[in-house]
Amino acid sequence: MEATSEQLLWMYEKMIEIREYEETMARVYLEAKLPPKIQKGLAFDIGAGPVPGEMHLAAGQEPVAVGVCAHLRRDDTVVGAHRPHHFAIAKDVDLNAMTAEMYGKATGLGRGKGGHMHLFDPAVKFSCSGIVGAGAPQACGAALAAKKLGTDAVAIAFFGEGAANQGAFHEALNLAALWKLPVVFVVEDNKYGISVEKSASTAIASNADRAVAYGIPGVLVERNDALAVFEAAGEAVARARRGEGPTLIEVKTDRYFGHFQGDPETYRPKGEAKALRQHDPIPALGATLRARGLLDDMADAALRERVSARVQAAYDFGRNSPYPEPQDALLHVFAE
Amino acid sequence: MSTTTTTRRLTMAQAISEATAQEMARDPRVFVMGEDVGKYGGIFSATTGLLEQFGPERVMDTPISETGFMGAALGAAAEGLRPISELMFVDFFGVCFDQIYNHIAKNHYMSGGACKVPLVITTGIGGGYNDAAQHSQCLYSIFAHVPGLKVVVPSNAYDAKGLMTSAIRDDNPVVFLYHKGIMGLSWMSYFEGSTTEVPEAQYTIPFGQARVVREGRDLTIVTLSQMVQKSVLAADQLAAEGISAEVLDLRTLVPLDRAAVLASVAKTGRLLVADEDYLSYGLSGEIAALVAENLDTLRLKAPVRRLAVPDVPIPFSRPLEQFAIPQVDNIVASARGLMSFKLD
Ligand SMILES: Cc1ncc(C[n+]2csc(CCOP(=O)(O)OP(=O)(O)O)c2C)c(N)n1
Numbered sequence: 001m002e003a004t005s006e007q008l009l010w011m012y013e014k015m016i017e018i019r020e021y022e023e024t025m026a027r028v029y030l031e032a033k034l035p036p037k038i039q040k041g042l043a044f045d046i047g048a049g050p051v052p053g054e055m056h057l058a059a060g061q062e063p064v065a066v067g068v069c070a071h072l073r074r075d076d077t078v079v080g081a082h083r084p085h086h087f088a089i090a091k092d093v094d095l096n097a098m099t100a101e102m103y104g105k106a107t108g109l110g111r112g113k114g115g116h117m118h119l120f121d122p123a124v125k126f127s128c129s130g131i132v133g134a135g136a137p138q139a140c141g142a143a144l145a146a147k148k149l150g151t152d153a154v155a156i157a158f159f160g161e162g163a164a165n166q167g168a169f170h171e172a173l174n175l176a177a178l179w180k181l182p183v184v185f186v187v188e189d190n191k192y193g194i195s196v197e198k199s200a201s202t203a204i205a206s207n208a209d210r211a212v213a214y215g216i217p218g219v220l221v222e223r224n225d226a227l228a229v230f231e232a233a234g235e236a237v238a239r240a241r242r243g244e245g246p247t248l249i250e251v252k253t254d255r256y257f258g259h260f261q262g263d264p265e266t267y268r269p270k271g272e273a274k275a276l277r278q279h280d281p282i283p284a285l286g287a288t289l290r291a292r293g294l295l296d297d298m299a300d301a302a303l304r305e306r307v308s309a310r311v312q313a314a315y316d317f318g319r320n321s322p323y324p325e326p327q328d329a330l331l332h333v334f335a336e
Numbered sequence: 337m338s339t340t341t342t343t344r345r346l347t348m349a350q351a352i353s354e355a356t357a358q359e360m361a362r363d364p365r366v367f368v369m370g371e372d373v374g375k376y377g378g379i380f381s382a383t384t385g386l387l388e389q390f391g392p393e394r395v396m397d398t399p400i401s402e403t404g405f406m407g408a409a410l411g412a413a414a415e416g417l418r419p420i421s422e423l424m425f426v427d428f429f430g431v432c433f434d435q436i437y438n439h440i441a442k443n444h445y446m447s448g449g450a451c452k453v454p455l456v457i458t459t460g461i462g463g464g465y466n467d468a469a470q471h472s473q474c475l476y477s478i479f480a481h482v483p484g485l486k487v488v489v490p491s492n493a494y495d496a497k498g499l500m501t502s503a504i505r506d507d508n509p510v511v512f513l514y515h516k517g518i519m520g521l522s523w524m525s526y527f528e529g530s531t532t533e534v535p536e537a538q539y540t541i542p543f544g545q546a547r548v549v550r551e552g553r554d555l556t557i558v559t560l561s562q563m564v565q566k567s568v569l570a571a572d573q574l575a576a577e578g579i580s581a582e583v584l585d586l587r588t589l590v591p592l593d594r595a596a597v598l599a600s601v602a603k604t605g606r607l608l609v610a611d612e613d614y615l616s617y618g619l620s621g622e623i624a625a626l627v628a629e630n631l632d633t634l635r636l637k638a639p640v641r642r643l644a645v646p647d648v649p650i651p652f653s654r655p656l657e658q659f660a661i662p663q664v665d666n667i668v669a670s671a672r673g674l675m676s677f678k679l680d
Contacts, residue, residue: 043522047465052654054467104466104653115468115652130470131428132400165399166431193400195376201399262523267375326659329651 001234003227005294007070011226012289014069015062015282017307018086021095022059022257024311025085025102029055029261044262050319051102053115058086060224060256063281064188065090067229067251068156071237077142077155079135080128082117087128087158093121095310099318106328107321113332132193133166135159136185140172143181143240154182154240161250162193164207173248177214182240184233185248190255195267211248221251226285254279346534347520349381351493352458352512355500356383356420358538360390363418366504369396369405370422370458379424380460380519402432406457410440413455418504423459426475426513440509441484454507456500461489462515462562462612463661465524469649472657474561474611477618479511480589486510486543487589491518491564493532495587498541505540515562515612527565544591548600552582555606555638555674557667558597558623560586563610570667579675589619597623598630605637606674610667615644638677641670 032049069090080087101108117130139157146153187207211218236247254276289295374397377384387395398405409421463472480487490496503510518530571581609620620642643662
């Protein structure tokens, strides 16, 4: 499946947006968490600063998000995991409200109730969870709903190779295969589940092979490359839309930051993260665009400026929005 | 021969790993498994140093397969091994609760006492650092509700070491819940009162013995875990106002030291339960009911008061989370309210 010029440019711009978003977050997140502002004796205070709580960044993993989401419509469902920003951005989640949520502000997607791992934007059918593996069956449910409602919408479940060892993953695959659901399972293999290397958590080399057990197609994308993901996902999404059932895709990708911000990364060979950046998928796609005459220096600069403005606006919105009233903690336990 | 015991100040995390290491050295049947317990030393440092000392056969990183490794812990325990199985955050129990509450908790009973299940489930609890609804719960009451599980919730390093040693030696399944905010982690603000002098030598603390952390005359604060540290700070403030609060650390929920609760309330005549779990159907109700059931012998000077999370999921945003989780100021205010109450 050939990407159109429009799709190519869209993927490129979204990847830049995701990267800029994550690198900005990496800076903002550290504000007021490091000495000297924090309590004496502490190295790092996860609960301090404008964006408190855990923070899992996805820089490096952009190709997975854009390669899949390039095929999606607004009414297709995406269920992400604890590392959700790249999927959310690629699914066009409201960037201002998403950022405000991470600041815990009243203007956030969840009015400050959810935070970074729990982003919900029903307008574009996006959700995610901090419970590893939980998304796969939920995507089956969305796909089941599409089937029952007679639409040709599809559902995507994104999660890591670590999550593919959860029972929920296997149950979801079986359900989807059994009921021929329009769902695509996308495993991001960034080699680590926190500190545990894939070789120490998964008995086989590729999760794509697990599809055999459920009688569905399994596709391995060996390169952290937007076009390679685009191709695999294109077929899987089309197949799902045609009512032919689920596909399992595994993409080999790279995580540039630690598992979470502040992660000492003692488990990772020194310099590995830096080395990974030498195969950055963003300039690679940029080069393809240039070779096809879709991009030049001026267009690239204009695009980057546009993206920066958008990202900066989102962070400004988040920072400057008001906090919810403390008693608002009591709201929304039940629907009115 | 010297009889002096060497002590050092340890964080709760160090105390737990020391207890585990000493038991592993003493008993080759003890082994540890869980997510990131090896090279990482546990996300909350409860297994730091164990891999280096005992190697990967006895300190096993597991896949993210909680049902799998909790069930495996049960299977291994039934064969006579003594697993310590870490559930990274208590919030993840939902993934593997069938293994825990239908099997680990019940096999001894259903076998008429024929099968023993000597295992420890360790897990991190608590909020206060904005990790939101799926990473901040306490939930100890859920475990305590199920017959067949012992439930340990330490508040400081000294207790943690002794209780952990007891937990590993116990022939029953023990759920050992440590609050992240008192582990002494370098990346989280914590309550310094939880870092204490800890003897190097092994020792045990028996289950079912609450500890009077601070003596008082006017009211009893029954509490546990990080809330002990908050209650002590509250008691300091109250003392400055002339209110003498007794702080009782339950230390274990199963078995529960009912006698200690009743003795303290008999002395002070006023009860405040300070809990970081949800309000309804939990620990605070249990303690209140205990006192209510004993009103034939107890004389209260004020109604019982409960402070807990007001039946909402733990919200992410700082002001919301501060509101939902009881704070030192809330304890002080509740205590004052209890003191100002006049029974006719
Ligand atoms: C049920 C459950 N178990 C454990 C965790 C803790 N945890 C959060 S992320 C993570 C690793 C996930 O690895 P992977 O699925 O490969 O995704 P990645 O972080 O690499 O994107 C773990 C163990 C969790 N959040 N939920």
